[in-house]
Amino acid sequence: MNILTKPWLWSCVAAALAYALILGLTSGRGAGELAYAALSFGAFAAIVGLGQMLVITLGPGNVDLSIPATMTLAATLALKAMGTDPGTAVLGLGIALAVGFGVGVANYALIYLLRLPPIIATLAASLIYQSLAIWSNRGLRIKPPEGLADFATGRFLGLPNVTWVGLLLAIVVWIALERSVWGRWLLATGQNMRVARLAGVPVELVRASTYISVSVFAALAGYLLASFSGGAALNMGAEYLLMSIAVVVIGGSSIAGGNSNVPGVWGAALFMFLVVSMLNSYGAGAGARNVLTGAIIIGIVIAASTRRART
Amino acid sequence: MSFLARHRIILPVVSLTVLLAATFYMQPRAMSYFGLNLLFNLAVPIALATIAQMMIIMVNDIDLSLGAFVSLVACVTATILNDTPALGLLILLALILSYALLGAVIHALEIPAIVVTLGMSFVWGGLALFILPSPGGASPDWLRTLMTVKPPFAPMAVVASVIIALVAHLLIIRSGIGTVLRGVGGNARSVAQAGWPVIRLKALAYGLAGLFGVLAGMALVGLTTSADANIALRYTLLSIAGVILGGGEFIGGKVSPTGAVIGALTLTLAASFLSFLRLSSDWQIGAQGAVLILVLTARLIFRQKGAEA
Secondary structure, X not given: OOHXXXXXXXXXXXXXXXXXXXXXXXXXXXXXXXXXXHHHHHHHHHHHHHHHHHHHHOOOOOOOOOHHHHHHHHHHHHHHHHOOOOOOHXXXXXXXXXXXXXXXXXXHHHHHHOOOOHXXXXXXXXXXXXXXXXXXXOOOOOOOXXXXXXXXXXXXXXXXXXXXXXXXXHHHHHHHHHHOHHHHHHHHHHHOHHHHHHOOOOHHHHHHHHHHHHHHHHXXXXXXXXXXXXXXXOOOOOOHHHHHHHHHHHOOOOOOOOOOOHHHHHHHHHHHHHHHHXXXXXXXXXXXXXXXXXXXXXXXXHHHHHHHHHO | OOHHHHOOOHHHHHHHHHHHHHHHHHOHHHOOHHHHHHHOOOHHHHHHHHHHHHHHHHOOOOOOOHHHHHHHHHHHHHHHHHHOHHHHHHHHHHHHHHHHHXXXXXXXXXXXXXXXXXHHHHHHHHHHHHHOOOOEOOOOHHHHHHHOOOOOOXXXXXXXXXXXXXXXXXXXHHOHHHHHHHHHHHHHHHHHHOOOOHHHHHHHHHHHHHHHHHHHHHHHXXXXXXXXXXXXXXXXXXXXXXXXXOOOOOOOOOOOHHHHHHHHHHHHHHHHHHHHOOOOHHXXXXXXXXXXXXXXXXXXXXXXXXXXX
């Protein structure tokens, strides 16, 4: 197979192009800082994107719209439990992940027991998670413990720590998808659920574990983002709803399911950050920035689809 | 097929009735011309947006940009349409045509609607910010008059909802072209085999969605008298919920315009009802989610009865 037919290539090329365009404008100044910022902010998008990718792989109609609410709820409860006390980072992480797990179970229960379409189930449930976050937070902004904040904003071997987390997660997801039975089951379910079930794949188990994974990923991203930005805010997850879907699609995963693409998610996450920086550095206002971002997303999807059709 | 499965409209009607009865029980004074007007005040734009979303869901797609689109229309209405009506109408017409074009592109290139509309939501939102960077503008007088008219017997919102449901019903369920459009959602290939140009049908469905989206934005400005770029963002999710609440399905061209309008009314009423409950404001949003889940759970009865038969 030719390297050019790899669908993940395009998001990486686009990210590199955006990066080059910014540097062209600044004539190479700030290259390191820009890459560092892209890797930091891209990591959050990549983490939620990896989760969304798993859900979208499940097939048409599967998408998790509760990601922003899950991020907020997990971050709020974790920061509240930690209460800025030093040495509580692990406790906070545990709470965030537990929240993610609980949310995933609740989402899947609605989908499976009440047979709601996933879009509606996660949407309705996200309203409840949002209320829970509002109720527990009461508008207070609790700072993360110092050690945790240092970790979230710190670096290791030149790369931001959050990037390491995102990369590690990407590798885990890649191994799970490509090298484990679970991954094969997931792809089979996404390609044709009925056939997968008849072939003996425990379809419901696969769906349950996928919906739990996406929520756990979102909770982790929320926990890291709150530590990174100095506290949880009620709207902290808002931009990650469209972002999570966009990075999956730009990354070259099939929106129809049954085909997923781990490196593409990272490429797309970097690209989404860089394209906004690029438009900013070219002096585009908020309106023009949004219009161009939308046009670029659609352009990439069209380019990727015609590419696929030819090969 | 059992009685319930065939008459899916019963579910939205029953949900609305139960919710209305509960509201009247909580607040008997709402049982009046004025009370109903207050309860359903914002229902008209939501109902129009829900019909717009229904047009897209009818052809097996989903529109994630509708809220941004309605916001953009609201911004155009409150500024350009108010200042220079001719130019404003031209822009609104262009917006409808661009929706139709979007439908054609989505079909021709076989790209997923969910992604294209996701991208378009950025475009609409950006354009809205262009036109109206900060909240403001004013509603054209005729629009304001139209939206606040007081017809005899029933309030404006109720009368308008009935008219919307009737028009959409005639268009989608009774007319020949409506049946073909639903056929595109049911089985696009057989529609194509029967000699219909599917690409034009898809463009028509999207164009109709654009038309109802434009009407929704205009109605919204008529009610609120001003606009901002984020005024209707929640309509995306509300409209999807309304369609499903009204007995629609995401695939197969199974939609019900009457049900969709009733679904929109139910969602509007749910918000009013919850404020009557004196629920702490923390739980308002969550309770809306709970009501949504509760009503949709009732679908189970319909689904299972249908499956057994």
